[in-house]
Amino acid sequence: MKKKAIIITGANGNVGAYFARKFLESGQNLILLIHKNEQRLQDIQQEFAENFRIIKVDLTDLTSLQNKFSKVIKETGWQPDRLIHTATKRSHDFKPLADTDPELWQKIINMNLVSTFNILKCAIPFFRKNNYGKIVLFGSNVTRIGLPKGSAYSASKAGIANIGRTLATEEAASNIIINTVSPGPIKIDDSQFSESYRKFREKYYNKKIREIPLKRCASFEDIFGLCRFLLSEENSYITGEEFFITGGKI
Numbered sequence: 001m002k003k004k005a006i007i008i009t010g011a012n013g014n015v016g017a018y019f020a021r022k023f024l025e026s027g028q029n030l031i032l033l034i035h036k037n038e039q040r041l042q043d044i045q046q047e048f049a050e051n052f053r054i055i056k057v058d059l060t061d062l063t064s065l066q067n068k069f070s071k072v073i074k075e076t077g078w079q080p081d082r083l084i085h086t087a088t089k090r091s092h093d094f095k096p097l098a099d100t101d102p103e104l105w106q107k108i109i110n111m112n113l114v115s116t117f118n119i120l121k122c123a124i125p126f127f128r129k130n131n132y133g134k135i136v137l138f139g140s141n142v143t144r145i146g147l148p149k150g151s152a153y154s155a156s157k158a159g160i161a162n163i164g165r166t167l168a169t170e171e172a173a174s175n176i177i178i179n180t181v182s183p184g185p186i187k188i189d190d191s192q193f194s195e196s197y198r199k200f201r202e203k204y205y206n207k208k209i210r211e212i213p214l215k216r217c218a219s220f221e222d223i224f225g226l227c228r229f230l231l232s233e234e235n236s237y238i239t240g241e242e243f244f245i246t247g248g249k250i
């Protein structure tokens with residue numbers, strides 16, 4: 001029998017790297033998709049070398065993604081049956097829509113929506129072949145509250161949640177289950193951000209925490225617990241939903 005594998009995009013990101021370690025510790029095989037950076041994955045390289053493969057790819061390039069992905073499947077003989085899509089491009093100019101550079105707007109939309117199309121286009125044929133698949137996409141609480149000075153990000157995240165709803169119907173006959181997880185602020189290590197982005201986040205999140213009934217940001221554990229369940233055998237009926245992890249904040 002072929003070994004099952006989980007695909008994680010944005011695997012060097014805050015959430016992706018945490019998820020990679022947790023799933024490796026529980027004995028899963030992983031196909032980790034990264035973009036430019038891989039520093040967060042260094043500590044798992046020695047420990048779990050046999051259990052994961054890294055694909056370095058720009059998710060907006062479908063041909064490159066499909067070629068590199070097929071190569072890994074051929075080499076490992078693994079059967080991918082779950083996908084966690086965390087990769088994202090954030091805003092970094094923080095301007096109202098009317099003042100936003102059209103090229104930057106398009107870049108964010110392109111990365112967040114086209115990459116979602118591409119990874120699903122790449123993974124779903126494998127899932128269909130085995131009449132089994134579980135998918136978690138990442139939205140954000142901004143899909144329901146908007147994001148002043150972040151129109152491209154908020155529009156693209158809402159688009160991702162709606163791709164999830166659509167695919168839940170399209171792929172139900174292939175026993176593919178898909179949901180979107182939409183967190184509010186997550187407590188992350190922000191040391192890699194530029195000074196201006198760190199200041200923006202600090203100001204934004206200090207205000208946000210005051211509005212959160214549970215008075216804290218989400219932890220990685222909070223996010224992981226739900227995703228693990230959505231991807232598990234226990235979940236055979238929940239599909240097409242968007243789950244908000246916001247400490248009670250609507």
Ligand SMILES: NC(=O)c1ccc[n+]([C@@H]2O[C@H](COP(=O)([O-])OP(=O)(O)OC[C@H]3O[C@@H](n4cnc5c(N)ncnc54)[C@H](OP(=O)(O)O)[C@@H]3O)[C@@H](O)[C@H]2O)c1
Nearest residue numbers: 010012013014015035036037058059086087088138140186
């Ligand atoms: N962190 C939060 O507070 C928060 C709140 C709400 C929702 N979310 C959502 O939760 C998810 C995970 O967040 P996070 O904080 O872990 O994000 P993150 O640390 O910014 O990670 C995003 C990852 O996406 C990768 N990426 C960017 N452009 C790419 C491209 N063209 N092709 C392939 N990969 C690309 C980045 O790789 P490189 O660095 O190498 O470019 C990075 O590893 C995201 O979808 C985010 O929108 C996060």
